[in-house]
Amino acid sequence: MNDVSLPSQQSYVQPKTIEPQTPPPAPKHRPWTSTRVVGTTWLTLWIAAGLGIIWFLLNSNHVALVFGGEGLLPVSITHNATFLSRYGEKFISGFFVTLQLVSVSMLLGVLLSIPLTIMRMSKSRILGGIAYAYVYFFRGTPLLAQVFLLYYGAGSFREPLQSVDLWWFFRDAWNCAILAFTLNTAAYQVEILRGSIESMPKGQWEAADALGLPKWLTFWKIILPQALIVSLRPYGNEIILMIKGSAIVAIITIYDLMGETRRAFSRTYDFQAYVWAAIAYLVMVETLRRAWDRIEDRLTRHLKR
């Protein structure tokens, strides 16, 4: 600022300066408003529930309450010191089956989603229509129905499949699960990719055109890198959805984390099976979510001020 002397203004009012005041005293106690009461009660309940679960897990490794027995008392007490020692290893192997299922089908889904996105965004109405129908079908029907359609439905075509020597593929639940999950996630990934590419402002294309860059180079060097940054978050969400969705393969006799849990529960009727599974899934999803946040932070650091 330059020193601009203002024309002196005659003030008729005597400026009244007040002594600097001491700030108002801080309230000694935060008042117990109704929201604070509700919040504290709720939080206490969560903590109590958490402690209760820990107590339950500790306790039930010595004594387990068992329900569902045939006979007089549906609830009985058995000594069951061996739940973890008996099923711990199976849980870990189930955990890895889940990871494998999700990562394999995610990667295959990426491969499949690229040609589908090209089809979906092409000017050809036929190709675009096919890709649209594909995406609509896989996003509009439950994953469970898709898995059943592939796994059980393949049985309707046993002879033709045998004649082209593909029956071995569909006979195996694991292959069907991978196939169903790949097809499903590819449909979601098409929408993620398409959405992020279309969200790029037109000016990006125009500026590249003005620089004389060919279309493919513009796409490869300018549009795609920015689009992938935009699609980071939806991709992370999709992985989480896949982890959660993968639990249903337990129904078609695959022993993933959920499958092992169901097997352990059906043998022992011990509820801690489900509690352990819940803990494992929560840890898995939360870890991934936080790791993904950090990856996103790192990759978008040039966009932050």
Added chain:
Amino acid sequence: MNEALTLLSFGDMGWGDEIALGVVTTVSLALASLPIGLLLGFLLALAKKSEEPSLRAAANVYTTIFRGLPELLTLFLVYYGGQILIQQVLSLFGDVYFEVNAFLAGMIALSLVFSSYASEAFLSAFRAINKGQYEGAAALGLGYGQTMRLVILPQLVRLALPALSNLWLILLKETSLVSIIGLADIIRYSNMAARTTKEPFLFFSVACAIYLVLAIISSGGISRLDAWAKRGEAHK
């Protein structure tokens, strides 16, 4: 072709009437979970945007849990866990055998999941509403309840509707999980029909087609709802 039509017909020969019953179960389960989920989600969003840290923390724990657990596992936790809990409470009073209703368990589990996602939808809608709206309402002398009802909610509905309609479509698909705990929905009846008739592909295709039809009907309803919510906006 004729054979397939016979299998799908209503009456003794076909599975049409059973599958129709399954559709009723699926739709009523989704419709029953929706209002509970919406209400819980709204209250959770209020908790998350409150200034009280303990309330925010408690609401965040809720969403972390129910968004992190697989829906199937939530369903099992509610179904088997509820059974064990009630059984233990009842066993204090004597020998009473109690079975948790699969429909109720499904409704609770789906509402829990729906509400945790809906709370995020409501929260981002709340954040999109300008502070000036509250100030303007205060300047007019409206109290908290009146501000909410007359000023905030109408805008909230409009802003949250796209996300909520997406959640409704997801809810509709998630109802299929209750077939696993034995509730006779579309998938359950299709499964039964597939096993009995040895025509799995036909029946699961029909099941998928029904879900698609439900989604298409919902989309129609949603776009009308959207037009209604946006009736105050100027036409472009």
